[in-house]
């Protein structure tokens with residue numbers, strides 16, 4: 001049976017063994033055009049407003065495809081929704097989640113059941129109905145690479161309808177408060193360097209301090225600091241090293257000052 005929706009499973013640095021699920025079409029559709037994006041630049045017509053809705057319900061093949069793969073990986077750690085752009089643009093997202101939950105719960109697992117995980121770039125979370133959907137996932141991995149508008153625009157190059165960074169941070173605060181207690185919010189911050197003198201990367205002290213203050217307000221269960229691992233959309237972007245990741249973790253720990261929040265570097 002040809003695969004239409006799933007990728008992998010792959011061994012992921014942050015999720016363990018993870019099966020990727022794409023809920024968008026087979027081309028990139030995103031509200032951002034991040035300089036470091038590992039699936040390439042967002043073409044002009046595919047850079048869309050966070051208000052843009054697509055109607056793409058799962059076909060009956062989704063259930064069949066999941067079943068046919070999952071029975072071979074009883075040690076899977078995560079069924080991960082994302083890939084090809086921003087998954088919350090699909091208003092049928094919860095139909096995919098319900099099917100995945102059903103299929104998962106019918107099978108036997110060696111360890112814990114794989115988590116139902118969602119990647120989001122956070123741009124749509126100011127919309128109430130989207131937070132309602134997002135909070136149904138057991139683990140939400142939400143992007144926050146910058147915490148001031150200058151670094152946000154430079155790093156993520158959002159569609160012009162995207163709200164400012166303060167509103168995005170506020171919507172992450174709300175999402176955390178609204179999520180069921182047994183679901184977890186992880187904030188992912190990808191920090192990078194730049195070879196181009198005139199391009200200031202998000203690895204700058206103002207942004208790192210702003211991020212720490214924003215994370216203190218959001219209070220996620222987990223913070224993940226990482227850098228580029230594959231070819232970035234822009235040639236001038238390159239990865240920060242492990243020492244810098246640890247240094248940023250130390251700054252975050254000091255400012256956030258909350259032992260309940262797990263801070264991990266990858």
Ligand code: SF4
Nearest residue numbers: 030032034037085121
């Ligand atoms: S949000 Fe994700 S998919 Fe969209 S441009 Fe950024 S890295 Fe790429």
